[in-house]
Amino acid sequence: MKKPKSAKPTTAQRNMPLTDKAIAYLRDAIQVQKIAPGQEIDFAALSQKLGMSRTPIRESIRELLTEGLLEQLPGGIVSVTQLSSVDAEGFYHVRDELEIVAARVAAVHISDLEIEMLKVNLSQFDNARTEPEKLAQIDNQFHTLLHDACNNSYLSRALKHLRVRIGLLQGRSFSNAERINDAYKEHRSIIKALESHNPDKAQRAVAKHFRNARKSRRAHQGRQ
DSSP: OOOOOOOOOOHHHHTSOHHHHHHHHHHHHHHTTSSOTTOBOOHHHHHHHHTSOHHHHHHHHHHHHHHTSEEEOGGGOEEEOOOOHHHHHHHHHHHHHHHHHHHHHHHHHOOHHHHHHHHHHHHHHHTTTTOHHHHHHHHHHHHHHHHHTTOOHHHHHHHHHHHHGGGGSSSOTTOSHHHHHHHHHHHHHHHHHHHTTOHHHHHHHHHHHHHHHHHHHHHHHHHO
């Protein structure tokens, strides 16, 4: 049996305390559904993958339990939280409203450099169409760039907190080629709207994007 490959850390991650490194890895893995909702956390495998003892792993698990990203089950089992349909609807409502606010604010404040960064991200998305996990990471970077363009740290932090929880939803964001193609076009439309510095256009583009993403995720969930 082959040993799991160790995750390759970035320079920033190498300088992190071990517990923080484990937390960052788990948050990212949950967000892109590398670890799916309901999946049990394997302490031994995680320790080996990250190249650290179980102590920082346990500390990171405690933190994510507090955040609600993980849940404790009978028998000491820890798994990724699964949102109920009611919780999912609550998530969608708050997330969509805040994303619209962010789009309107970003349309006013976004710089030419930030527009170019979004265009580079769009190109990266186009080149990663056959890699769903990578697409999810690039998609997250796209929305983080948009949030940062708001110049409002409170709004950016709130949306960052919500985006991590996307991984708790049933269904995958990029489950088929049609959704990937639609998401690419929607991102392109968002960039065009932001480039016009028109808040109404930005709102329409972002609202359409999240409406379609929600519809696609529900359809994928129904087929499982």
